[in-house]
Amino acid sequence: MTSSAPKTDSTDVMAAPRRTRLMTVVSRVAARPTVLIVAFLMVHLWLALSGRHQYGAPFGDVTSVYHLWSFDAVRYGTWYGITDPWVYPALALVPMLLPLTLWASTGLDYTFSWLIMVTLLNVVALGVFTEGFRNERRMRTAWWWAVYLLLLGPVALGRIDTVALALVVIALSLLEHRPALAGLLLAVGTWVKVWPAAVLAAAVTSLWGRGRRMLRALIAPGVALTGGLAVVAAIASLVSGHGFVGVANLLGFVGGQASRNLQIEAVGATVGLWRARSGDGAVVYNHExxxxxxxxxxxPVIATTVTVLMGIMVLAIALLAWRLQRVGVDRLQVFAWASLALVTTFIVCNKVGSPQFEVWLVAPVLLLAAVRPPRWWVPMVLTSMIGVLTQVIYPSWYGYLLNLSAWMLWVITVRNLLLVMLLIWAVAELRPRGSVRAAPRSPLAR
Structure with a gap:
């Protein structure tokens, strides 16, 4: 009688333990602090070296614009955002001044000094995120951060957004035990580059049920910081004989953004780029x-529409997050998905679409990977694909976008569709599912 048992190949039996052993070794190596730190630094070194002479000048803003603004502050007392109107919030000038100090004291190139600063900031954020490089799971998760920086390219280090990202990652890591400090860091980040306000809004709405003490700790530092900046701006403008114009300058970045036209990398510009290729429109460089x-x-209609849509989406997502935590859904899972949804909304519904915006996604993706709600890995995959395509667009082959080449328009179309898909996925995860989640854990759970 012939046996019906399936035949087993001896090579398969031997291969399985070998694969298991290999995965175990890789996992252990990935969790070693020294290996992670060295790899993280090597990624930053590679991006610094490759970006210095790469087509598209990914460090161009640092080399020319940031350097000029900081020099004006030191030489002429021009504090943009207080003494003069500015496109950025007032505190953005502080990290721009730090490399100038290093440049003046050591003679190091300003751009090189900037790269040293943002590298150190990222390493500090990495250390806080991994609990002093003691949390093995978070260290394994942090490898994605290093890989994503490679995928996104040098622009991930060459903009003020990197500073804001480091502040947000640190704030998320401290939120549970040091909410006041986390709130202050998020407020500082917002006064550096606005988008951390999305994470702060997600925290307030998602953790509403934690009580008034938590809410005060999150909100009060931002209120105090904003009030302090307003007082400083008013005093500075009064002393200089300009009345209270400093307060208007403090909020000038709002009007500055409102007056901007539709940028070619913006998601809302996708259809317009194809129409411009057919002769209906043109790409124009704004020298100002x-x-x-x-x-x-x-x-102009598209720019206005996406701006209004951003406001509607922010309110809708905040309401969804507030509602879910009120009915007993795990607040930390709500917080993670709401953070991703709001940050992605700031990208998708934005008439400005600079390539460095994609670095914002690191913070909510790290949060999701730490909290580990169901399907947490999907945004990590989508974001990685977005990073690759963004580097193809800028700086690698940016000239093809300026020339409206068909293949590049397909690349940016796919990238923008992935951003929309990421937003839809995050919002979909905020749907009521009829079941109560477990009690809250640490925001960046072990």
Missing amino acids: IYTNELISASS
Whole structure:
């Protein structure tokens, strides 16, 4: 009688333990602090070296614009955002001044000094995120951060957004036990580059049920910081004989953003780029703010529409998060998904679409990977794909986008569709599912 048992190949039996042993070894190596730190630094070194002479000048803003602004502050007392109107919030000038100090004291190139600063900031954020390089799971997760920086390219280090990212990652890591400090860091980040306000809004709405003490700890530092900046701006403008214009300058970045045209990398510009290729519109360089904009008959309408849509989406997502935590859904899972949804909204519903915006996604993806809600890995995959395509667009082959080449328009179309998909996925995860989650854990759970 012939046996019906399936035949087993001896090579398969031997291969399985070998694969298991290999995965175990890789996992252990990945959790070693020294290996992670060296790899993280090597990634930053590679991006620094490759970006210095790469086509598209990914460090161009640092070399020329940041250096000039900081020099004006030191030489002429021009504190942009207080004494003069500015496109950025007032505290953005502080990290721009730090490399100038290093440059003046050591003679190091300003751009090189900037790269040293952002590298150190990222390493500090990495250390806080991994609990002093003692949390093995978070260290394994942090490898994705290093890989994503490679995928996104040098622009991940060459903009003020990197500073804001480090502040947000540190704030998320401290939120549970040091909410006041986390709130202050998020407030400082917001006064550096606005988008951390999305994470702060997610924290407030998602953790509403934690009580008034938590809410006060999150909100009060930002209120105090904003009030302090307003007082400083008012005093500075009064002393200089300009009345209270300093307060207007403090909020000038809001009006500055409102007056901008539709940038070619923006998600809302996707259809317009294809139409411009057919002759309906053109890519025009704005010398005042150093960006390439899409000028067409429909561009102003699109710019207004996406701005209004951003406001609607932010309110809707905040309401969804607040509702879910009220009915007993795990607040930390709500916080993680709401953070991703709001940060992605700031990218998708934005008439500005600079390539460095994609670095914002690191913070909510790290949060998701730490909290580990169901399907947490999907945004990590989507974000990685977005990073690769963004580097293809800028700086690698940016000239093809300026020339509206068909293949590049397909690349940016796919990238923008992935961003929309990421937003839809995050919002979908905020749907009520009819079941109560477990009690809250640490925001960056072990």
